Every structure is written in C-alpha cells, then in structure tokens.
Amino acid sequence: MSLDIQESVPLAEFTTFKIGGEARFFVSAQSEIEIIEALRFAEKNKLEVFILGGGSNLLIADEGFDGLVLQISLKGILFGAEASLPAINNGLARKNETLVTARAGENWEEFVAFCIEKNLAGLECLSGIPGFVGGTPVQNVGAYGQEVSETIVSVRCFDRNAKKIVEMTNAECEFAYRTSIFNTTYINRFVVLGVTYALKYDGEPKIVYKDLQNYFNGKKPNLQETRHAVLNIRSDKSMVINKNDPNSNSAGSFFKNPIVDLKKFAKIKQTAKNMGASEVPSYSVNTNKIKIPAAWLIEKSGFYKGFLFGEVGISTKHTLAIVNFGNAKASDVICLKNKIQRKVKEKFDVTLKPEPVFIGFKDLQKHD
Ligand SMILES: Cc1cc2nc3c(=O)[nH]c(=O)nc-3n(C[C@H](O)[C@H](O)[C@H](O)COP(=O)(O)OP(=O)(O)OC[C@H]3O[C@@H](n4cnc5c(N)ncnc54)[C@H](O)[C@@H]3O)c2cc1C
Structure with missing residues (x-):
C-alpha cells in the first residue's frame, strides 16, 4: 500500500487560528492501517510526530513543525448494536443507554447534531464546539455544565509504545477539568482512533448552567431547543466558527x-x-x-x-x-x-x- 506523504505543507489552513508555518512531512490518514504505516515511516526516519485533529485547540509556531504531522481523518459512526459490541465484550455497556461510536476524524459539531436528531441526550450542551471527535477526550471537552467524560464509555487508541490497539475505559482516561491521561501522564503516547459515548434515548437535556437557565427562564426545553439555545449563546460570544465573524480566527x-x-x-x-x-x-x-x-x-x-x-x-x-x-x-x-x-x-x-x-x-x- 502506498501512503500519501506530502512535504512542506503549510499548516495555518489546518488550524482555526489560521497561523503557523510548514510541516516537513504531512499525512492525512483515512484508515487505521495508514496511521500505523505513517508512524512506521516516522520511526524509520527518526521524525517527531504530531497528531492533528481539527486544529481548533492549537497554536503552531511560525517556523512550523520539523517532523511528521499526522492528521487523523478516520470517518464513520456506529450506532446501537454495532457500536455496543466492543463495550459489551469489555463489560462496559451501561443500562438504559444507547452506545454510539464515532471514529476520530468525524466533525464533532456534526456528530452532536446527528445524536440530537436521533433524540439522544448527553452531548447537547457541547453543540457548536469545533474540531474532531478524536480531540474530545484529550482535553475532556466541556461547556455549559457538560463534559464528554460524563458520557464516554471507552476510547479506542493506538498505543505507540506497545504498538497495539487498545480500548481504554473511562476510568483509565483519568478525566478531570480540561485534562485526561492523553494530555498529561501519557502525552503523545496514544492516538485516538474512535470514541464510544453512552447516550440516553429521549433523555432530559442538562440545564445547569446559569446562561442556559436564564435563556429558558423556567421553561422545560427539549434536546433540539437546548442545542439551539447553546448555539445562540455561543454565537453571541463569537464562540462558533463563522467565516464572516472577525472574531472567528x-x-x-x-x-x-x-x-x-x-x-x-x-x-x-x-x-x-x-x-x-x-x-x-x-x-x-x-x-x-x-x-x-x-x-x-x-x-x-x-x-x-x-x-x-x-x-x-x-x-x-x-x-x-x-x-x-x-x-x-x-x-x-x-x-x-x-x-x-x-x-x-x-x-x-x-x-x-x-x-x-x-x-x-x-x-x-x-x-x-
Ligand atoms: C471557537 C472555538 C470554541 C471552542 N469552544 C470550546 C469549548 O466550549 N469547550 C472546550 O472544551 N473546547 C473548546 N474549544 C477548543 C477545541 O475546539 C476543543 O478542544 C477540540 O476538542 C479540539 O479538537 P481538535 O480535533 O480540533 O484537536 P486539535 O486542535 O487538532 O488538537 C488538540 C490536541 O489534541 C490532540 N489530538 C487531536 N486529535 C487527536 C487524536 N485523534 N489522537 C490523539 N491526540 C489527538 C492533538 O495532538 C493536540 O495535542 C473551542 C475552540 C474554538 C476555536
């Protein structure tokens, strides 16, 4: 199989800041095999590796990155029984909840919209956050009183030390405020390949944050209304990406x-x-x-x-x-x-x- 390895790739366009120099080498991996191949290439050539998602939580130096930037572009969403199998096999399935697995390169905002379309509660307050699914466990993404650690059941990763694929449980990820093992103890060790969330069919939206409570003023919203409220509140603060908004970069x-x-x-x-x-x-x-x-x-x-x-x-x-x-x-x-x-x-x-x-x-x- 031949991997598409590009050289001297400007990175600014891959970030929401629109800042940053070039990557010496760049691969956008569409499959797990391509990820493993790219990591082998880096090891063979003694290159540092940076794992890139949607580039929404990054500042890249003007000098760029003198190694391999590996963007994780795996696509696909597994829903219900399909998503449940690894969790059931690992004894992680949770009662009365629907498991949904998204591959790491899925766009987060589109994934949240998909779950709400299916009337699944648990991610509604995280509407409008840019980036990819694979980035969400890294800093335990959170907003408006909700964090992904509340619904993540397991994270499928490639362990770069052991050179094998592992399924990390929620407890093993050691989530806390904007941290997990992925950005602390084991920084750069795991490549997130997919994330499984346990969501509640027809569940109540989480309305604990003051801005959201004020928005609804005592009225009980459904999931879709909560999503729209979050998007409106975020837009008022320029916290959703909108190319016409000068605050967006x-x-x-x-x-x-x-x-x-x-x-x-x-x-x-x-x-x-x-x-x-x-x-x-x-x-x-x-x-x-x-x-x-x-x-x-x-x-x-x-x-x-x-x-x-x-x-x-x-x-x-x-x-x-x-x-x-x-x-x-x-x-x-x-x-x-x-x-x-x-x-x-x-x-x-x-x-x-x-x-x-x-x-x-x-x-x-x-x-x-
Ligand atoms: C307008 C705006 C609003 C935002 N609002 C919020 C918010 O409300 N709450 C919040 O928590 N964050 C927020 N963020 C930050 C950001 O969107 C999130 O942290 C997002 O999850 C980052 O994902 P990404 O795919 O863009 O990661 P990137 O920016 O590409 O990478 C960030 C880090 O995660 C690592 N990483 C990414 N993908 C993987 C992977 N597959 N495997 C291993 N490591 C990986 C990278 O190596 C890097 O260390 C906001 C950002 C912007 C621009």
Whole structure:
C-alpha cells in the first residue's frame, strides 16, 4: 500500500487560528492501517510526530513543525448494536443507554447534531464546539455544565509504545477539568482512533448552567431547543466558527479557569476589595477548591474585549479568546499571552494556564 506523504505543507489552513508555518512531512490518514504505516515511516526516519485533529485547540509556531504531522481523518459512526459490541465484550455497556461510536476524524459539531436528531441526550450542551471527535477526550471537552467524560464509555487508541490497539475505559482516561491521561501522564503516547459515548434515548437535556437557565427562564426545553439555545449563546460570544465573524480566527478560550484553595481565594478577594470590586465571581469545586473565571481576572488586570496588540487582540465578544485579526504571527499571539499572564500574576498572584497546545516552539518566554 502506498501512503500519501506530502512535504512542506503549510499548516495555518489546518488550524482555526489560521497561523503557523510548514510541516516537513504531512499525512492525512483515512484508515487505521495508514496511521500505523505513517508512524512506521516516522520511526524509520527518526521524525517527531504530531497528531492533528481539527486544529481548533492549537497554536503552531511560525517556523512550523520539523517532523511528521499526522492528521487523523478516520470517518464513520456506529450506532446501537454495532457500536455496543466492543463495550459489551469489555463489560462496559451501561443500562438504559444507547452506545454510539464515532471514529476520530468525524466533525464533532456534526456528530452532536446527528445524536440530537436521533433524540439522544448527553452531548447537547457541547453543540457548536469545533474540531474532531478524536480531540474530545484529550482535553475532556466541556461547556455549559457538560463534559464528554460524563458520557464516554471507552476510547479506542493506538498505543505507540506497545504498538497495539487498545480500548481504554473511562476510568483509565483519568478525566478531570480540561485534562485526561492523553494530555498529561501519557502525552503523545496514544492516538485516538474512535470514541464510544453512552447516550440516553429521549433523555432530559442538562440545564445547569446559569446562561442556559436564564435563556429558558423556567421553561422545560427539549434536546433540539437546548442545542439551539447553546448555539445562540455561543454565537453571541463569537464562540462558533463563522467565516464572516472577525472574531472567528482563534482557538476558543485561550486560558483555563484557575482553581485555587480557600486561602488563596481569600487573598484574591482582598486584592479585589482594595481595587473597589465588591465581589469575585466563583464556583465551588469541592470543600477546599474554588474556580475563578479567568476572564474576570484578565479584565481586572487591565485588558478588555476588543483590546488590540498589532494584528492580534482579544475578541470583541469574549475576553478569554485571543484572536488573529489579520495576518498575525504565532509570535504575536505568544507576546500577548505572556503580557496577559504577567499582568494577572502581578495583580492576583495567579498563573493563568493556556488551554491550547503549542507546537513547534523552542522558547515560549522569548517572545516579549
Ligand atoms: C471557537 C472555538 C470554541 C471552542 N469552544 C470550546 C469549548 O466550549 N469547550 C472546550 O472544551 N473546547 C473548546 N474549544 C477548543 C477545541 O475546539 C476543543 O478542544 C477540540 O476538542 C479540539 O479538537 P481538535 O480535533 O480540533 O484537536 P486539535 O486542535 O487538532 O488538537 C488538540 C490536541 O489534541 C490532540 N489530538 C487531536 N486529535 C487527536 C487524536 N485523534 N489522537 C490523539 N491526540 C489527538 C492533538 O495532538 C493536540 O495535542 C473551542 C475552540 C474554538 C476555536
């Protein structure tokens, strides 16, 4: 079989930021065999490998990536009995739930729409998120009070160390807020090939997030109405990709919401009080941990919606999104990132952690 290996491929078009240099080698793999072949090619030629999905959570360096970029383009959705077999064989099937397996290269938003068409609950709040299915377990994608970890039963992966295909259970993925083993302990080890979700036929939509509750104002929506509400709320914040929206060239939220202990939270409240702010918005994570919106910290540190810094800036609709407003370079984005992190650290002694993955950079601090 001959693998289509391309050379010197510009990567910007594969990302939602529309930024980044070239990949030395590039393969878009349409089958599991092609993935294994491409990994063999990289090993034989001692190339670093970067696994690419839909490119919506990435910032690629202006210098590009001096190795093999392997895009996972596997397509297909298995529904009901077909999807259930591996889970049943592994004792993972859950009662009263319908199992749906999507291959890693399926478009996430289209997959969510498909599930809602079939009247399956469990992913409705995750409507409008760009990227591929394979990216969703990596950072445990979440929005509006729902995370994929709530419905993922298992993740089919190619284990690059053991060189075999494995089916990881939900527990083995060690999901937490925007993390899993795929972006922490075992970063770069597993290639996600497909994901199985357990969804509830005719289930209730999850309406726990304040924005959604306000939208419905006490009315009980169905799944389709919930999906539309999420899409509307996201559009108002430029959080769905729309080529006519100048805020669209971004990687979504650029920073994670920091989680602090009670002692740190008390200090932040004192700092805020000294600045004349009456309240610090927060959500309790557990008895000792509090999550603070990064957007609030950024605004209180002197940044604002529409803040411009050359060709990059902050979205005019959402303080957490850094946007390429023209022909920004990756180094411009890093400069603004560093500037925001420094100010927030100075003001609140909180280190904001970026959400996107940085590819091909040698030194993130040097861009100042
Ligand atoms: C406008 C906008 C809104 C967004 N809103 C949200 C949101 O509400 N909630 C949220 O959680 N995220 C959000 N995101 C971020 C992003 O869409 C998600 O993280 C998405 O799941 C990333 O998937 P991807 O296929 O684009 O991954 P990529 O960006 O291609 O890759 C991201 C990381 O995942 C790894 N990866 C991707 N595919 C695989 C695979 N098959 N196997 C192994 N590793 C893989 C890559 O190596 C990389 O480390 C948003 C982004 C944008 C641009």
